[in-house]
Amino acid sequence: MNPARHLVLVGPMGAGKTSVGRCLARHFELAFVDSDQEIERRTGATVATIFDCEGEAGFRTRERDVLADLLAGPDAVISTGGGAVLDAGTRRNLARGGFVVHLHADVPAQLQRLARDRSRPLLARGDRAPILARLATERDPLYAEMADLVFEPAPAPAQDAAQRLATLLESTWRRGTLAAATRATQEPAA
Template sequence: MGQGALLKPVVLVGMMGAGKTAVGTALARMLGVPFVDSDEEIVNAAKMSIAEIFARDGEPFFRARETEVIARLLSDRPAVISTGGGAFLAGANRDLIARHGVSVWLKADLDLLWRRVRHKNTRPLLRTANPKATLAGLLEQRAPVYALAQLAVEAEPALSIEQMAEKVIGTLKAQPGVIGET
């Protein structure tokens, strides 16, 4: 391995399609730590999809569960945590992450995001008449908040998932107190 030991949780933030799950899975494997997806944890606990939770209980209910799950995951042993696209928008979540982990914005431009999400129907926020315009609006609205993340790593279409994970590791190693020597 030779990557060093992860000293605190790494929380991946960013838009749907930025690669949080794919890059996060590779990153966790390279660092020898668990990978957890906060959305998946909520789905497993609720025994229903996020779209169903939104429809049945509303977004505020979902966001409250999301904060509880993120707090629990941060209190566990160091892991790579992928969060839903909206999680980092909540100040409470940003504070929790800053106190107990390190946030990494996987930064991707609209064209790259659109290429990755346009064929998926699992995105409740994109069920609109003009999903690309909706995605553009979300990106414009959320980018200033994602920019508050402690670290940012630019996604590049030419990079493989593994190369992107290596790029994240390089950024983490440059940050004191995140990766220690093994």
């Protein structure tokens, strides 16, 4: 068991991190925070606008800072953006500060879930299938590197997937205390 104050959901876009995360937050009586929505709230701009104005590097800097703030805050279920794992420091912080669940979704499942979604900057141009396949090749090893648990939510509806995941979490995740979490973030990386 990995004792942690936060339950952190990582995985590709379209895996269900936000919808499953909201259900898990209700189940565990925790706050729910979507890091992309928090970035939008703090900046007053959409993720797409930030990408347009600052590029992906600018967005990733904002994402790293927001996630660090969330991990230092009250216990929560935190849904990350699909690319949050690209930053090594963010990966370390998430792994230290949370119990990390990799919501896995293959490309066909992502295409189905994202069919009507036009808000994803990385999918704005070109055929989505090769873009999602390339992202999976780059990011899947990073998700695996930090995951305490891998979970396949599809093809179930979010509420059913969350219930199955909550059952697994009851035996694999022990909510840590603030003091334990503080010690964990102060320990040197191995």
